[in-house]
Amino acid sequence: MKPDATLGELLKGNTPTLILCVLSEGPLHGYAIAREVERRSAGALALGEGSLYPALRALEADRLVTASWENETAGRRRKVYTLTDAGRLDLERRSRTWRDFVRAVESVLKGSSDAKQPA
Amino acid sequence: MQSNRLEEYLDAVEQHLGRLPERERQEWREETRLHLLALVEAEEELGRSRSEAEEAAIRRFGDPEQVGSLLRPSYAGSRQRAAGERLVWTAFGLASSTGATFLAASLIALQYDYLRSIGGQPSPMACVGS
Numbered sequence: 001m002k003p004d005a006t007l008g009e010l011l012k013g014n015t016p017t018l019i020l021c022v023l024s025e026g027p028l029h030g031y032a033i034a035r036e037v038e039r040r041s042a043g044a045l046a047l048g049e050g051s052l053y054p055a056l057r058a059l060e061a062d063r064l065v066t067a068s069w070e071n072e073t074a075g076r077r078r079k080v081y082t083l084t085d086a087g088r089l090d091l092e093r094r095s096r097t098w099r100d101f102v103r104a105v106e107s108v109l110k111g112s113s114d115a116k117q118p119a
Numbered sequence: 120m121q122s123n124r125l126e127e128y129l130d131a132v133e134q135h136l137g138r139l140p141e142r143e144r145q146e147w148r149e150e151t152r153l154h155l156l157a158l159v160e161a162e163e164e165l166g167r168s169r170s171e172a173e174e175a176a177i178r179r180f181g182d183p184e185q186v187g188s189l190l191r192p193s194y195a196g197s198r199q200r201a202a203g204e205r206l207v208w209t210a211f212g213l214a215s216s217t218g219a220t221f222l223a224a225s226l227i228a229l230q231y232d233y234l235r236s237i238g239g240q241p242s243p244m245a246c247v248g249s
Contacts, residue, residue, distance in 0.1 A: 029154075030150065030154050031153070031154045031157040049158075049179060049181060049186075050180060050182075050186040051189060053150075053151075053190055054192075054193050057190070057194075061196065076153065078153060079146070
């Protein structure tokens with residue numbers, strides 16, 4: 001099945017918002033971030049690994065998240081990402097923008113379906 | 120134990136990442152390797168063989184050129200910092216060597232002056248490097 005290009009573009013544009021959102025409940029490593037987005041969206045949003053890390057690095061550069069290496073019980077260590085205070089504020093702003101956008105698009109869609117066809 | 124197939128994939132992505140400071144390169148490899156291993160384990164739980172699971176994990180991560188090219192710009196700052204540090208060390212090295220040359224020249228000049236004052240013959244370069 002060909003992936004929906006519109007969904008792909010929306011996902012790409014909102015990847016930082018999704019990352020910040022799943023990190024708002026606690027620090028996670030990259031793999032867990034991708035799986036958590038999938039879980040919350042019931043598989044509808046598959047955050048590609050190839051775009052996850054560039055987004056994480058950009059968020060780190062903007063100091064919206066911090067990264068640190070933590071040891072795990074199995075002797076492995078993982079790079080864990082944590083939301084900063086600035087990240088939390090940015091998430092609130094992004095959430096508001098997204099909801100306003102969805103409302104506006106909904107209004108347009110409703111308007112176009114209700115509108116009479118021109119003569 | 121490291122998987123050859125996963126290491127080959129990391130090498131392929133790295134070719135498109137560009138030159139990174141060594142510590143960042145190692146950290147990128149470790150983080151990506153662990154993510155790939157987690158994907159491999161998830162695929163194995165679905166009943167795939169190890170080699171099938173590795174191929175599936177690599178497919179899921181994406182084409183090496185695309186993954187490397189997407190990630191490359193995010194390391195631009197690190198590359199600039201590393202280049203800046205190299206420049207400072209080069210400047211420091213040049214300054215040090217210039218200073219050492221000046222010191223050696225001063226010592227030779229002093230040796231000439233001293234030998235001339237006591238009527239002896241100078242032995243040019245005799246002390247330099249011995």
